[in-house]
Amino acid sequence: MPSAAPAVPGASSRPIARLADRLVSQIAAGEVVERPASVVRELLENALDAGAVRIRLRIEEGGVRRIVVADDGCGIERAQLALALERHATSKIASLDELERVGTLGFRGEALASIASVARLRLTSRTSGDDCAWRIDADTGEVEPAPGARGTQVEVLDLFSATPARRKFLRSAATESAHCVDAFRRIALAHESVAFEMQLDDRRTETLEPADWTRRALAALGDEYENAHRIVDVDAGVLRLRAVLGLPTHNRARADRQFLYVNGRFVRDRMLGYALRQAYADLMHGDRHAAWAVFVSIDPSQIDVNVHPAKIEVRFRDPAGVRSFVFHAIESALRASASERAHEALPAAAAARGMHVQAYPVPDSPTTASLDFAREPHAAMYPPVAPSPLAATSPAAPARSAAAFPAPASAGAATPATDDAPLGHALAQLHGTWVLAQNRHGLVVVDMHAAHERVVYERMKTAYARRSIPVQPLLVPVVFRADALDVALVDDEGEAIAALGLELSALSVQSIAVRAVPAALTGADAEALARSVLAELREHGASRALAERSDALLATMACHASVRANRRLTIEEMDALLREMERTPAADQCNHGRPTWLQVPLDELDRWFLRGR
Numbered sequence: 060m061p062s063a064a065p066a067v068p069g070a071s072s073r074p075i076a077r078l079a080d081r082l083v084s085q086i087a088a089g090e091v092v093e094r095p096a097s098v099v100r101e102l103l104e105n106a107l108d109a110g111a112v113r114i115r116l117r118i119e120e121g122g123v124r125r126i127v128v129a130d131d132g133c134g135i136e137r138a139q140l141a142l143a144l145e146r147h148a149t150s151k152i153a154s155l156d157e158l159e160r161v162g163t164l165g166f167r168g169e170a171l172a173s174i175a176s177v178a179r180l181r182l183t184s185r186t187s188g189d190d191c192a193w194r195i196d197a198d199t200g201e202v203e204p205a206p207g208a209r210g211t212q213v214e215v216l217d218l219f220s221a222t223p224a225r226r227k228f229l230r231s232a233a234t235e236s237a238h239c240v241d242a243f244r245r246i247a248l249a250h251e252s253v254a255f256e257m258q259l260d261d262r263r264t265e266t267l268e269p270a271d272w273t274r275r276a277l278a279a280l281g282d283e284y285e286n287a288h289r290i291v292d293v294d295a296g297v298l299r300l301r302a303v304l305g306l307p308t309h310n311r312a313r314a315d316r317q318f319l320y321v322n323g324r325f326v327r328d329r330m331l332g333y334a335l336r337q338a339y340a341d342l343m344h345g346d347r348h349a350a351w352a353v354f355v356s357i358d359p360s361q362i363d364v365n366v367h368p369a370k371i372e373v374r375f376r377d378p379a380g381v382r383s384f385v386f387h388a389i390e391s392a393l394r395a396s397a398s399e400r401a402h403e404a405l406p407a408a409a410a411a412r413g414m415h416v417q418a419y420p421v422p423d424s425p426t427t428a429s430l431d432f433a434r435e436p437h438a439a440m441y442p443p444v445a446p447s448p449l450a451a452t453s454p455a456a457p458a459r460s461a462a463a464f465p466a467p468a469s470a471g472a473a474t475p476a477t478d479d480a481p482l483g484h485a486l487a488q489l490h491g492t493w494v495l496a497q498n499r500h501g502l503v504v505v506d507m508h509a510a511h512e513r514v515v516y517e518r519m520k521t522a523y524a525r526r527s528i529p530v531q532p533l534l535v536p537v538v539f540r541a542d543a544l545d546v547a548l549v550d551d552e553g554e555a556i557a558a559l560g561l562e563l564s565a566l567s568v569q570s571i572a573v574r575a576v577p578a579a580l581t582g583a584d585a586e587a588l589a590r591s592v593l594a595e596l597r598e599h600g601a602s603r604a605l606a607e608r609s610d611a612l613l614a615t616m617a618c619h620a621s622v623r624a625n626r627r628l629t630i631e632e633m634d635a636l637l638r639e640m641e642r643t644p645a646a647d648q649c650n651h652g653r654p655t656w657l658q659v660p661l662d663e664l665d666r667w668f669l670r671g672r
């Protein structure tokens with residue numbers, strides 16, 4: 060075992076001394092340069108601030124080995140090159156007053172100095188007045204003539220090589236590359252009039268020519284939104300909102316396609332994030348996420364950009380005003396779309412039932428529609444037994460939900476020993492969704508999807524606790540395209556994922572193979588299953604997801620088991636489901652908290668028909 064470095068002596072045993080400049084920079088750099096993607100972001104922002112119309116990015120070995128950003132912007136004069144690398148040196152603001160209405164992305168004069176303190180940096184630049192370009196080496200401070208057209212090129216080499224502690228925190232090159240690509244795309248998304256080119260090692264390039272803002276946004280949201288989006292463009296003078304909104308029907312397991320910009324700066328903002336969530340809330344299940352790109356442009360004096368070391372947050376002078384403006388603009392755009400096209404009302408209803416809408420084909424066939432609407436008057440006439448799906452979960456609902464009855468296990472105990480089947484015996488299947496059964500008390504109605512999901516979930520939970528989820532190898536592996544972060548995740552966490560009964564392997568930098576699925580999920584869509592597990596692992600961090608959130612993960616997986624596709628069940632299969640529900644702990648609620656079955660007592664049936672009055 061390597062011996063640990065001796066601990067630094069306590070504060071009292073040393074006199075106070077000023078830190079060396081370089082160390083000060085290295086400490087400050089911690090806030091600016093967290094990983095290679097931070098360098099990419101800072102350099103791209105500098106290029107944009109310089110007025111570039113074409114920007115090229117090159118990333119090698121995850122950006123750790125080399126990052127180059129070249130632009131055709133205004134350039135830096137030879138005499139200013141050294142200053143550009145100094146801390147607190149900037150051309151972007153000169154006073155507090157200017158800070159309060161800063162319109163550029165940079166303003167601290169920190170980025171280049173920070174990068175130079177944790178990497179080797181070379182800056183080459185040429186202004187329109189220069190005869191040639193000039194290059195400065197940040198280590199030596201030497202300036203020499205260099206070839207090059209107007210503009211600036213910054214080359215960053217061997218990031219963190221002098222600060223091994225930082226380097227240790229980096230992930231695999233593939234993961235770091237993926238973060239760099241993310242940073243690149245985020246910035247490109249908001250600057251549609253600028254051309255961007257990216258080269259990753261020698262493999263892959265991405266070129267974005269200047270385009271309309273909606274085109275850029277759609278490219279980032281993904282192909283599936285090409286015909287499933289709404290555009291918002293509202294200008295209220297001090298505040299302008301432009302947005303490309305993915306339709307609520309095209310919701311996602313993960314909030315991975317949400318891009319929020321304030322004055323061209325990618326930000327995270329809880330308040331606006333919440334406003335957006337609220338705007339979608341009625342149209343989408345709460346566990347799901349919408350895809351959107353939202354651009355807020357606001358008079359710079361109305362925000363404070365100097366609130367976060369990485370400039371990832373802003374503060375609004377009038378947060379309530381901005382929130383309300385954004386909420387109403389987005390909500391009305393989404394509502395307009397829902398009423399414009401009748402078929403969108405249906406997925407919305409399904410979403411209210413807690414189902415994952417995109418798992419269904421777009422239900423625009425008239426048969427489906429009439430079927431669903433036919434239920435509504437029924438629900439209104441007989442609220443106690445055929446509650447609307449929402450009523451069933453609302454506490455005020457008069458429905459005799461399963462919760463009002465003893466759980467199946469205890470129901471067995473409470474009834475005479477002869478009642479060997481508390482949930483009764485199957486009679487029929489209704490509309491491919493409900494199992495009708497008869498028990499001692501009357502009629503039992505089972506939501507077979509929800510019930511099956513619950514049963515599978517409990518089965519997997521027990522097996523996972525014993526570390527023995529039975530797996531079903533796939534004869535032909537299912538291969539799908541994935542982004543680099545997912546591929547890296549499979550590389551890094553393949554073994555842990557296998558403990559879930561899911562065998563994944565990386566086939567290439569862009570594809571993953573599913574080789575086995577949990578036996579309980581045989582027949583499930585293997586790709587969708589793998590994608591949703593990877594999504595959870597990414598969202599919560601793999602180790603945390605597997606340790607603390609294994610139940611949630613297994614629940615997600617169980618979702619894929621439900622007998623979704625309107626399958627006809629035989630009476631034997633239905634009975635088997637009922638028996639399994641009786642054996643399953645907490646089987647009377649599905650994983651989303653909805654009841655899985657309802658009891659309709661005989662006296663209730665009597666009441667419907669006014670018998671005995």
Ligand SMILES: Nc1ncnc2c1ncn2[C@@H]1O[C@H](COP(=O)(O)OP(=O)(O)OP(=O)(O)O)[C@@H](O)[C@H]1O
Pocket residue numbers: 101105106109130132133134135143144148149150151164165166167168169170171172210211
């Ligand atoms: N690509 C570029 N083209 C022209 N000038 C540049 C470029 N990159 C940097 N500069 C000049 O160097 C200065 C320092 O850049 P640096 O990124 O360190 O600070 P900043 O952009 O002013 O502020 P911040 O730390 O917030 O990014 C800038 O103010 C700008 O004048």
Ligand SMILES: [Mg+2]
Pocket residue numbers: 101104105164165166170171
């Ligand atoms: Mg900068």
